[in-house]
Amino acid sequence: MAVSALLLSRLQFAFTVSFHIIFPSFSIGLAMWLTVLEALHLASGHQAYRVLFEFWLKIFGVAFGLGVVSGIVMAFQFGTNWSELSRISGPIQGPLLSYETFTAFALEAAFFGILMFGRSRVRPWFYLFSTAMVALGTTLSAFWIMVNNSWMQVPVGYALEHGTFVPTDWFKILFSPVVWVRFPHMLLAAYLTGAFCVAATGAWYALRGRFTAESRIMLRMGLYLAAILLPLQLVFGHLNGEYIHDDQPAKFAAVEGRWHDEQPAAEVLFAIPDPARERNRFAISIPVLGSIVGGMSLDSKEIGLTDFAAADRPPVLIPFFAFRVMVGCWLIMLVVAGAGAYLAAKGRLERNRPLLWLTFSSFGLPFIAILTGWFTAEVGRQPWVVYGVVRTADAITPFLTARAAAISLVVYCAIYTFIFTFGTAYIYRLLRDGPAAPRALPPPAVVPHLLTSVSDERHMADVLRAPAGGQP
Amino acid sequence: MIAFWLVILAVSMLIYVLLDGFDLGVGMLFGLARTEQPRLSMMSAVAPIWDGNETWLVVAGVILFGAFPLVYSTLMSAFYLPVLLMLAGLILRGVAFEFRHQAKRTRWVWGASFAAGSFVAAFMQGVMVGALVEGLPLSGGRYVGGTLGWLGPFALLCGFGLCVGYALLGACWLVRKCEGEVRAAAYRLIPPLSVAVLGFVIIVFGVALEEHLLILNRWLERPYLLICPVIAAGAAIILAVSVRRRRDGPPFYMAALTFAAAFGALAISFWPYMIPFSITIDEAAAPRASLAFMLWAGVFVFPLMLIYTATSLTVFRGKVATATDHY
Numbered sequence: 001m002a003v004s005a006l007l008l009s010r011l012q013f014a015f016t017v018s019f020h021i022i023f024p025s026f027s028i029g030l031a032m033w034l035t036v037l038e039a040l041h042l043a044s045g046h047q048a049y050r051v052l053f054e055f056w057l058k059i060f061g062v063a064f065g066l067g068v069v070s071g072i073v074m075a076f077q078f079g080t081n082w083s084e085l086s087r088i089s090g091p092i093q094g095p096l097l098s099y100e101t102f103t104a105f106a107l108e109a110a111f112f113g114i115l116m117f118g119r120s121r122v123r124p125w126f127y128l129f130s131t132a133m134v135a136l137g138t139t140l141s142a143f144w145i146m147v148n149n150s151w152m153q154v155p156v157g158y159a160l161e162h163g164t165f166v167p168t169d170w171f172k173i174l175f176s177p178v179v180w181v182r183f184p185h186m187l188l189a190a191y192l193t194g195a196f197c198v199a200a201t202g203a204w205y206a207l208r209g210r211f212t213a214e215s216r217i218m219l220r221m222g223l224y225l226a227a228i229l230l231p232l233q234l235v236f237g238h239l240n241g242e243y244i245h246d247d248q249p250a251k252f253a254a255v256e257g258r259w260h261d262e263q264p265a266a267e268v269l270f271a272i273p274d275p276a277r278e279r280n281r282f283a284i285s286i287p288v289l290g291s292i293v294g295g296m297s298l299d300s301k302e303i304g305l306t307d308f309a310a311a312d313r314p315p316v317l318i319p320f321f322a323f324r325v326m327v328g329c330w331l332i333m334l335v336v337a338g339a340g341a342y343l344a345a346k347g348r349l350e351r352n353r354p355l356l357w358l359t360f361s362s363f364g365l366p367f368i369a370i371l372t373g374w375f376t377a378e379v380g381r382q383p384w385v386v387y388g389v390v391r392t393a394d395a396i397t398p399f400l401t402a403r404a405a406a407i408s409l410v411v412y413c414a415i416y417t418f419i420f421t422f423g424t425a426y427i428y429r430l431l432r433d434g435p436a437a438p439r440a441l442p443p444p445a446v447v448p449h450l451l452t453s454v455s456d457e458r459h460m461a462d463v464l465r466a467p468a469g470g471q472p
Numbered sequence: 473m474i475a476f477w478l479v480i481l482a483v484s485m486l487i488y489v490l491l492d493g494f495d496l497g498v499g500m501l502f503g504l505a506r507t508e509q510p511r512l513s514m515m516s517a518v519a520p521i522w523d524g525n526e527t528w529l530v531v532a533g534v535i536l537f538g539a540f541p542l543v544y545s546t547l548m549s550a551f552y553l554p555v556l557l558m559l560a561g562l563i564l565r566g567v568a569f570e571f572r573h574q575a576k577r578t579r580w581v582w583g584a585s586f587a588a589g590s591f592v593a594a595f596m597q598g599v600m601v602g603a604l605v606e607g608l609p610l611s612g613g614r615y616v617g618g619t620l621g622w623l624g625p626f627a628l629l630c631g632f633g634l635c636v637g638y639a640l641l642g643a644c645w646l647v648r649k650c651e652g653e654v655r656a657a658a659y660r661l662i663p664p665l666s667v668a669v670l671g672f673v674i675i676v677f678g679v680a681l682e683e684h685l686l687i688l689n690r691w692l693e694r695p696y697l698l699i700c701p702v703i704a705a706g707a708a709i710i711l712a713v714s715v716r717r718r719r720d721g722p723p724f725y726m727a728a729l730t731f732a733a734a735f736g737a738l739a740i741s742f743w744p745y746m747i748p749f750s751i752t753i754d755e756a757a758a759p760r761a762s763l764a765f766m767l768w769a770g771v772f773v774f775p776l777m778l779i780y781t782a783t784s785l786t787v788f789r790g791k792v793a794t795a796t797d798h799y
Contacts, residue, residue: 094536097537098535106524106777109526116520118787161759408552415563
């Protein structure tokens, strides 16, 4: 019984958190993009920015809603399924999640309402401020989640008293070097997600020959940003590898597919690891590169999985393949963004249909990269929930029955499938219809002005300042 | 420090009950509306603020996690199914706001999920409070009741009671925010809902006396608790008068005051226990280092959160303009 409740709870956590992460990673980047658009519009008075803002705001609304509701589940799941973990590590994880809620959720939620419904009720500068506050909120939320998760990856600044964690040094917890390589890694991933979704949408319109002005802006801003961020992401990806190498050697060995100690070590590019025989099949590897990647030298000794007792090893297949899929996505994105940015700079992008197709069809890559990156991090941490201190098997609610766990897993799967199906269908419809569709227009008071191409900023500001029609 | 976090927790829970109480109530009343126009008005009355309101549930949850981890882990795991159903309800009603607006043919699905989700979430909250009042089966600080240990007639009664209470808050909110048909319907609903709430309180006291619930002794030991029903009675009178005179402002405040009085009575009855009568506040509290670290958030950020909430409520004050306010 205990084993199945454990397995079901792990599946449930993996499922709910994977579902959840899709939406924040989309909305973190999107909130920043909206802030930039609104600021550009206020500064330049250029109508296309405003049209794009209103358009992406709808999509943001749907994605943000899905992120909020699936996030509430996470806040309670620690207690429902992992009561031993929350009892033992509550003194550290609880305050961190409290900070997340205090600094981020309240900020996001209050200003999200203004963003969606309040344009006619507040002054333009306050509206821009609200947009920026939503963006700040999503970023802060990501920060605290990364602090919390990084502490579970590499626990620091604690003492164990009566079997529970007691924080001894919050400075170490907050300013752990692990946090400061993982938080930027996640933030860059979120910005890349936003950039690729925006560029892909621009490419879609360019292919259909619609919304030319908006499509131009989306393609350029998306691809240029991605072309700058992708090399930077490689740097932070490498820094992540360094902390794993130093602090989580078993995870590192699993990701590298290294079963035995090697000196100098080879780098396995591709293989099919065979856990039963503790070796790789069909391996393609490059000699010495493993030592360079792992130890920054030509002859460092890199340790293998067999150094660890079987009970202390992570599963190999998921981290090994997930990592390679993530890197593969990065590589394709780099090619697309590099070529796209080059052609855009030359002014030839819109005529290059193959590349537009490629850009359009790569909107899923950042999502896949984020999910597989998290699979690598989380599955690679096993069998520990707090690395090296608390095993996942000891963290579960002791009296949780397999039946109760199965019920909740089925309920979450059913509800999430249901809302995901409709949510993506609505987002697809919004994207397909594009910026100028009648449904996607702002309050009536502003509509007549928006439809003209005259950019009389002062008039626009007056219209925005006046209360919407019918407001007492 | 423990006292500080206890106060912050109690304030957050009260804010949650009052704010999400009215929008869950509006959600349930939404199920009664038959045509599109009133439905749109009802949804617009809560659409810009529901997310902020619901955040207070997470606020209370994480304060419990951070400051009183023992209570958090015990309650969440003991209430496995009620928490699951509450979350399912909150998800279905939360997505309904945006989805219903985007939907064309399936608009009825999201109307139904809005009403049903609100009901299930409210009902489960009431069930959990009821089970807590009745006393959860705990032994040596560990929950021993099994998957359905929380289930009982008293808990179910409290589930229905809270739904009626939230519906009353919701009706009072609609009176404030809406005009025309919705306002008139809400005014008609307030008297029967008020009577139902009163009836529920009487039945709960009756059951508690019948079952000799330990919590009742508190009322004998602490006679000052009687101030709570007195406040509630005063608020109910003003509520009745303002409904009679069709004054849109006061009913919500009076319903909220009644709720606050009930909440205060409950909180004082629990003291010094957090889970009556097995885990005390001191036993549940996190180590000093955790509470001290959180203190910064409590002293500096908590007031900011109150300001955000107030800002949002101020920006969206006044009557909703039917149908034109969404985008």
